[in-house]
Amino acid sequence: MSAPAATRSARRRTTARLAVLSLIALPWVVLPLWLLLVNSVKPMGEASLLGLGLPKTWALGDNYATVIREGHYLRALTNSLMVVVPTIAVVVVLGAMAAWGYARSRSMTAKVAYNATVLSVVLPPAVLPTIYELQTLHIDGSRIGYFLVLTGTRMGSVIFLATGFVKSIPRELEESAAIDGASRPQIFARIIFPLVVPVLLVGSVILIISTWNEFFFAEFLLQGQDRATLPLALYQFASASADQSVMRWNLIFAHVVLTSLPIVLVYLAVQRRVIPGLSSGAIKG
Structure with missing residues (x-):
């Protein structure tokens, strides 16, 4: 041809x-x-x-004015940001560190720990044990308890994405830096972390969508309307509308739009780097 x-x-x-x-x-x-x-x-x-x-x-x-006023949108937006931003930062940094350790270790203990960590991606959430543990620590119903649960349940996905990527990074880069006197934290901060940024960016987008739309744990772990995140506030707003004689679909739809708007803006801002990160992860992982 x-x-x-x-x-x-x-x-x-x-x-x-x-x-x-x-x-x-x-x-x-x-x-x-x-x-x-x-x-x-x-x-x-x-x-x-x-x-x-x-x-x-x-x-x-x-x-939209009614939703912002009656749906307590700004308060819920603040609550979501107070949980999602630290969760993403902690999960990405600690997940990258753990992925580096798992990728470079040859011990059986590390392999078992890696498989147990990645298994959390597919395991169903254990609500009752989680609530009991938070009650024991006296942080049930608080933002810090919800933050810890989100961090623990999302860590496995970042480790899974980043470990295969780290394995493709030549060890010679780390060995050369060590010979030049770089410490382990310096090697991670100056060599490993910058190289895994593309795949971490992809993981961050997935995490943002997952944590921003998280409702299951929020329903059980956050107490009071003053701590409600956007999905929980949307549910409470729709439930209040259902108690009336007629569902106010116009306000419910407007609330859904406002709830989704922040993550749409985030995706539009980073989409140019998401596709290269996916391709890079697919080739190097």
């Missing part, structure tokens, strides 16, 4: 794949997203019909 014919064939295959993906995305991604957005700017009567058409009367300002 000549080069121009091969190029045309490759283009046709690419077009076909894009067409198939578009057909799949339309009913499962585009339409639900449009339904969410368009009904969040309708008055309650129109939104209750759950239609896909544009609103006859726009209520964008009233809906």
Whole structure:
């Protein structure tokens, strides 16, 4: 086959794949997203019909202002940031350190510890033992207890992503730095950590989505509306709406949009580095 014919064939295959993906995305991604957005700017009567058409009367300002005021959005946003930001920072740094140790160790104990750590990715959450342990430590219902639970349950995913990547880094780099007098912390900070940043960035995006949308543990471990994160505040707001005679779908949809907006902005800010990180991790891991 000549080069121009091969190029045309490759283009046709690419077009076909894009067409198939578009057909799949339309009913499962585009339409639900449009339904969410368009009904969040309708008055309650129109939104209750759950239609896909544009609103006859726009209520964008009233809906979102009501959600911010009655849904305690700003307080819940602050609570989410107070939990998610330290969780991501601690999990990424400690996970990278642990991945370096697991990747370089040849002991059976380290292999068992690595497998036990990674197993946490697939194990179901143990709610009752977790609550009992937090009660024993007298931190149940607090943000610090919730933070520790999120950190422990998310650490395995970062270790799993980073360990294979660290194994591909030549040991000679560390040995050369050690000969030049660098300590172990200096080798990690100046050599290992900068090299694993691409895969850690991918892990951070996954962690942000996971922790930002976390509801299961928040329902059991956070006490009081003043500590509610955004998903929990959304649930409380929707439950209060359900207690009324008519569901206020317009406000619920607006709350969902505001809850999702921060992680959408984060993804848009880092998306240019996420794809290279995935490719790099796939090749080197």
